[in-house]
Amino acid sequence: MTNREASFPASQVSMGLADAPAAVADGPERAKRFERTTYRIANWVRSPRPYLMLLGFALFFAFWHLTVEVWKLPRFAQLPGPTAVISEWLSPDPTYGLSLYSSQYYQHIWVSLRRVSIAFILATATGVPLGLFLGWSQRFKEYVFPVFELLRPIPPLSWVPLAIIMFEGSETPIIYLTFLASFYATTLNTMLGVESIDVSFMRAAYCLGAKRRQVFWHVVVPGSMPFIFTGLQISVGVAWFSLVAAEMVSGQYGLGYLINTSYTMVQYPTMVIGMITLGVVGYATSAGVRMLGNYLMQWRAHELAMGGDK
Amino acid sequence: MPMPAREGAIAAEAPFRPARRGKGEIRIRNVVKIYGSQESGIRAVDDCSLDVPAGEITVVVGPSGCGKTTLLNAIAGFHSITSGTIDLDGEPLCGPGRLKADPGPDRIVVFQNGALFPWKTIIENVAFGPIVQGRLSRKEACDKAGVMLAEAGLCNLEDNYPGEISSGMRRRVEIVRALMNDPKVLLLDEPYRALDSLTKSVMHEALLETFDRNQVTIFFITHDLEEAIFLGHRVAIMTTRPCRPKKILTVDIPHPRNYSVLTAKRFREYLDETIAAVHEEALKAFAAGERER
Numbered sequence: 001m002t003n004r005e006a007s008f009p010a011s012q013v014s015m016g017l018a019d020a021p022a023a024v025a026d027g028p029e030r031a032k033r034f035e036r037t038t039y040r041i042a043n044w045v046r047s048p049r050p051y052l053m054l055l056g057f058a059l060f061f062a063f064w065h066l067t068v069e070v071w072k073l074p075r076f077a078q079l080p081g082p083t084a085v086i087s088e089w090l091s092p093d094p095t096y097g098l099s100l101y102s103s104q105y106y107q108h109i110w111v112s113l114r115r116v117s118i119a120f121i122l123a124t125a126t127g128v129p130l131g132l133f134l135g136w137s138q139r140f141k142e143y144v145f146p147v148f149e150l151l152r153p154i155p156p157l158s159w160v161p162l163a164i165i166m167f168e169g170s171e172t173p174i175i176y177l178t179f180l181a182s183f184y185a186t187t188l189n190t191m192l193g194v195e196s197i198d199v200s201f202m203r204a205a206y207c208l209g210a211k212r213r214q215v216f217w218h219v220v221v222p223g224s225m226p227f228i229f230t231g232l233q234i235s236v237g238v239a240w241f242s243l244v245a246a247e248m249v250s251g252q253y254g255l256g257y258l259i260n261t262s263y264t265m266v267q268y269p270t271m272v273i274g275m276i277t278l279g280v281v282g283y284a285t286s287a288g289v290r291m292l293g294n295y296l297m298q299w300r301a302h303e304l305a306m307g308g309d310k
Numbered sequence: 311m312p313m314p315a316r317e318g319a320i321a322a323e324a325p326f327r328p329a330r331r332g333k334g335e336i337r338i339r340n341v342v343k344i345y346g347s348q349e350s351g352i353r354a355v356d357d358c359s360l361d362v363p364a365g366e367i368t369v370v371v372g373p374s375g376c377g378k379t380t381l382l383n384a385i386a387g388f389h390s391i392t393s394g395t396i397d398l399d400g401e402p403l404c405g406p407g408r409l410k411a412d413p414g415p416d417r418i419v420v421f422q423n424g425a426l427f428p429w430k431t432i433i434e435n436v437a438f439g440p441i442v443q444g445r446l447s448r449k450e451a452c453d454k455a456g457v458m459l460a461e462a463g464l465c466n467l468e469d470n471y472p473g474e475i476s477s478g479m480r481r482r483v484e485i486v487r488a489l490m491n492d493p494k495v496l497l498l499d500e501p502y503r504a505l506d507s508l509t510k511s512v513m514h515e516a517l518l519e520t521f522d523r524n525q526v527t528i529f530f531i532t533h534d535l536e537e538a539i540f541l542g543h544r545v546a547i548m549t550t551r552p553c554r555p556k557k558i559l560t561v562d563i564p565h566p567r568n569y570s571v572l573t574a575k576r577f578r579e580y581l582d583e584t585i586a587a588v589h590e591e592a593l594k595a596f597a598a599g600e601r602e603r
Contacts, residue, residue, distance in 0.1 A: 200421045200425040203419065205438075208438055223427075225429070
C-alpha cells in the first residue's frame with residue numbers, strides 16, 4: 001500500500017478494478033474510516049436493534065426449552081433440549097465425545113470448510129468468467145445458455161451416482177457436488193449483472209475511444225460487480241447446502257457426516273451441535289463474502305450513502 | 311457554407327457569421343431512419359437535412375418521441391441510418407455502403423441521465439478517454455484532467471466517486487470528460503432534463519462559459535424552449551415523427567450571453583416564434599399518439 005502524502009495524488013489513480021482498494025488505506029482516510037466505524041457502532045448500541053436481536057434469540061431458545069424440556073409436547077419430547085445441547089457443547093468431558101474441547105469437532109469444521117472453500121473458489125473462478133461472456137456476447141450466449149438452462153434445474157443430489165462414477169475417492173465427488181450448486185448461482189447472477197448495465201455506460205466508453213476489450217474491462221466487469229457479489233453470497237449459501245447433502249451420502253469427516261452419524265448412533269445433542277455449527281460457519285462465510293464485496297465496491301457504498309441527495 | 315441539397319430546411323438561414331473554428335461541421339443530408347421493415351416500419355426520421363456549423367451551438371427542439379435522439383444516435387454512431395448521408399468536416403461518417411458510423415472521440419455524447427462511470431473516481435473518469443485511446447500516459451492524463459477540472463471550477467473532487475457529488479456537478483464533470491479528448495463536436499442529449507430549474511440555470515451559464523473557452527461545436531437536444539434560445543446560435547425546430555427540420559431560427563443575440571438575456575424583448579420574440587412552431591407540432595404529435603392507440 002502506498003501512502004498518499006508521499007506521492008502526487010493524480011499519479012495514484014488506478015484504472016483497474018484490482019488496485020482500486022489501494023486508495024483506501026491512506027493515513028487520513030484510515031482515521032476517518034475508524035471514526036466512522038466507531039460512530040456507527042455507538043449508534044447501533046444506542047438504537048433498539050441489538051436488544052431486539054437478543055430478545056429474538058431469547059424467545060427462540062425459550063420456545064425450544066419450553067416445548068422440549070418443560071412441556072414435553074408429543075413428538076418434541078424425543079428432541080434434545082437447549083440445556084442438553086449447550087451443556088454437551090461446553091462440556092470438557094462430553095457424554096458423546098464431541099464438544100468445544102475435542103479436537104475432532106474442529107476437524108469436522110475444518111474438513112467441511114475446506115471443501116466449501118475449494119468448491120466456492122472453483123465455482124467463482126469458472127462461473128464469473130462464464131457469466132461475463134454470456135452477458136457480453138450474444139453469440140456465445142446462443143451456444144451455451146440453452147445447455148446451461150437445461151442442466152441447471154437438475155438438483156445436485158441427483159448427480160451423486162454420476163459424481164461417484166466420474167471421480168475417484170470420496171473427496172472429489174463431494175467437492176464436485178458442492179461446486180455445481182455454487183456454479184449455477186454465480187454464473188446466472190453474473191450474466192444478469194452484465195445485462196443490467198445501462199447501455200449509456202458502454203456507449204460513453206465507445207465514444208471516449210475505448211476498444212471492445214477495454215469496454216469489457218472498464219465497464220462490463222466493474223458494472224456487474226454488484227450482481228456478482230449478490231450471486232457469490234447466494235453461491236456460498238447453496239454451497240453449504242449441497243455440501244451437507246453430499247457429506248451425508250459419503251465421506252468420513254465433515255459437519256454433514258457428523259450430523260448423519262450422530263443420528264444413526266442416537267447421539268442427538270451432538271447432531272444439534274453440528275447443525276448449530278453449520279449455521280454459525282455458514283453465516284460467517286456469507287458475511288465474509290459480503291465484506292469482501294463492500295471492500296471492492298466502495299463506490300457503491302458512497303452511492304448508497306448519498307441516496308437521499310438525488 | 312455548402313449548398314443545401316433541399317430547399318426549405320435551410321431557407322431560414324440568414325447570412326451567417328463565419329465559423330470561428332474550421333472543425334466540427336456536421337452536414338446531414340436526406341437522412342431516413344426506419345425502425346422495422348421498409349414498408350411497415352416506423353419512420354422516425356424522414357428526409358432530414360440539417361447543417362450544424364462549426365464552432366456554434368445548434369439546438370434541436372421538437373416534441374418528445376419525434377426522432378431527435380435517433381438523429382443524435384446516428385451521428386454518434388450508436389445506430390445505423392436507413393439512407394442518406396452524414397458528413398463531419400466533409401468526411402462521410404455514414405452514408406451509402408456504410409450505414410452506421412463508428413463511435414469515436416471526435417463526437418462525444420453527454421447522456422440524458424449522465425454516464426459517468428460510478429465505479430471510477432472523478433479523476434479516473436475524466437482521464438479515461440486519453441488513456442484508453444493510448445494518447446497519454448496515465449500520469450499525463452491525470453495531470454491534464456486535474457488542470458481541466460480546475461479550469462471548469464471543479465476543484466477538490468478528484469478522489470470522489472460520482473455518487474458522492476450532486477447531479478449538477480456530475481453533468482459538468484461529464485462535459486469536462488468529453489473535452490479532455492478535444493472533440494470536434496459535443497452531442498448533448500437533453501443533459502439537463504432531470505435537473506431542477508435553479509441548477510439548470512447554473513448549468514447553462516457553465517456550458518456557455520465552457521463553450522466560449524473551447525469553441526467546440528455543440529449539437530444540443532432539448533424540449534425546453536427557453537433553454538434552446540438561451541444557448542443556441544441556431545434553433546432547429548423539428549416536425550413530429552417523422553422528424554425533419556420545420557423551421558430554423560437564427561438567434562441573433564451575441565455571445566457571451568448571460569441570464570439578463572432572458573428578459574430581453576428580442577428573446578421573448580424568439581420565444582414566441584418558437585412556441586408557435588413547436589406547439590403546432592406538439593398538437594400533431596399528440597393527435598398521432600391518440601390515433602396509434
